[in-house]
Amino acid sequence: MARAVSETHGEILAAAARRFAVTGYRGTSLQDIAREVGCSKATVLYHFANKEALLAELMAPAIAVLQELDDRLTGLTGGAAQQVAAVGFVDLAVRFRREIALLRGEFPELLAQPAFAHIQQISERLRDAFAGHSDRPGARIAALVLLAGISEACAEFVDVPDDELRPALLALVRRAVEPVESPQPQPPTTEDKES
Amino acid sequence: MARAVSETHGEILAAAARRFAVTGYRGTSLQDIAREVGCSKATVLYHFANKEALLAELMAPAIAVLQELDDRLTGLTGGAAQQVAAVGFVDLAVRFRREIALLRGEFPELLAQPAFAHIQQISERLRDAFAGHSDRPGARIAALVLLAGISEACAEFVDVPDDELRPALLALVRRAVEPVESPQPQPPTTEDKES
DNA sequence: TGACAATCTGACCGATCGGTCAGGGTCTGA
DNA sequence: TCAGACCCTGACCGATCGGTCAGATTGTCA
Numbered sequence A, B: 001m002a003r004a005v006s007e008t009h010g011e012i013l014a015a016a017a018r019r020f021a022v023t024g025y026r027g028t029s030l031q032d033i034a035r036e037v038g039c040s041k042a043t044v045l046y047h048f049a050n051k052e053a054l055l056a057e058l059m060a061p062a063i064a065v066l067q068e069l070d071d072r073l074t075g076l077t078g079g080a081a082q083q084v085a086a087v088g089f090v091d092l093a094v095r096f097r098r099e100i101a102l103l104r105g106e107f108p109e110l111l112a113q114p115a116f117a118h119i120q121q122i123s124e125r126l127r128d129a130f131a132g133h134s135d136r137p138g139a140r141i142a143a144l145v146l147l148a149g150i151s152e153a154c155a156e157f158v159d160v161p162d163d164e165l166r167p168a169l170l171a172l173v174r175r176a177v178e179p180v181e182s183p184q185p186q187p188p189t190t191e192d193k194e195s
Numbered sequence C: 001t002g003a004c005a006a007t008c009t010g011a012c013c014g015a016t017c018g019g020t021c022a023g024g025g026t027c028t029g030a
Numbered sequence D: 001t002c003a004g005a006c007c008c009t010g011a012c013c014g015a016t017c018g019g020t021c022a023g024a025t026t027g028t029c030a
Helices: A005-023 A032-037 A041-047 A051-073 A077-097 A097-102 A105-113 A115-132 A137-156 A163-176 B005-023 B031-037 B043-046 B051-072 B078-095 B097-104 B105-111 B113-129 B137-156 B163-176
Strands: none
Touching: A005 A032, A005 A041, A005 A051, A005 A097, A032 A041, A032 A051, A051 A077, A051 A097, A051 A115, A077 A097, A077 A115, A077 A137, A077 A163, A097 A137, A105 A115, A115 A137, A137 A163, A137 B137, A163 B137, A163 B163, B005 B031, B005 B043, B005 B051, B005 B097, B031 B043, B051 B078, B051 B097, B051 B113, B078 B097, B078 B113, B078 B137, B078 B163, B097 B137, B105 B113, B113 B137, B137 B163
16 A cells, blocks of 8 residues: 655645644644545654644745745845835735645744744844834834734635735735835835836 | 632632733643642632633623624724724724733634634624725725734734824724725725725 | 565554542531 | 531543554565
């Protein structure tokens, strides 16, 4: 009954994604995943070191893109940081909304795990950039509302097509974000109309 | 060692609130709560029928206010519904942000429990009102982003004083919400362009 | 043919969970 | 004095969890 390694490996991954999306990470047991694949729990743990490794492999592509966005953000300040963070995060959230849905509401605990420690830092930098690196409480609060809200909305609207979700989120962000005073004489980037 | 019932009852409630806020509902065991109180787990279950009853009592005031907001919303349409929903929800979220923090990320599973079934319906009506009862995807998406984001921000900024959090959220909502056409002279709503 | 690695499994482990239960104190009021 | 209500507890329960392990099976290749 032994199948090619890649085959079973992929099947487990796909089954895990399906189960996680329905019952969440913690709410899904290795037994659940094994049952969905049609193998034993021991087989799941033969292909993956542990449950966390399974999640990590599932999230890897999204994390890579998040990392890349973080890189693009370094050095940017004020409105420029705000702009890149906003568009970059909306793109990321829309593209990986299945992955976001997997973690629905489990971010806090999961990010506390050492394997995802750096994600916490990245998201803090992202939030800071979203606020245009402003210290104003209003800006910081708005940044968190939008980042958290966009994540949740993407997780909720997994079935809404990209080309409907993305423009709606961008328009909302453009409306909601207060332009921050630019450090340089950053031209006021008046593309506030639709794009 | 027997204390007055109300005393222990209250101590358990307070300890549970503290633990839930740190480790979440599912992440907190009855043993944890008992340890914090300084009693046995059996004592916790003597004062509360089960773990869920403990949570229910903790959330009761917030749920009552949510229910009241829902009542105020019935019959309102368009911009009026939007206005009441926005201000009402911001007030509620700011006032009960400790309670919101308790459930951090566990809303989906908890709302699935029969004891909280009607909360799900209320929050759907609230979201609908927040969107001004509009069918436009953009409005529905924005409503979800703001509702979820406000909840998350309130949970995150438990230590920010009310009079700083509330105006910031209201200003954000005012910026972010697109005014909806009034319900009376329903024009043919040809807003197929941007927005 | 036989050695070897890869794949897979049932049985098992320790830990933890929410919850039950019989019974031991303590207080009160008839 | 004593019955009974109230408060509290340790011991225990069945279920479930993530994870381990020895060994069976299979495919490959010298």
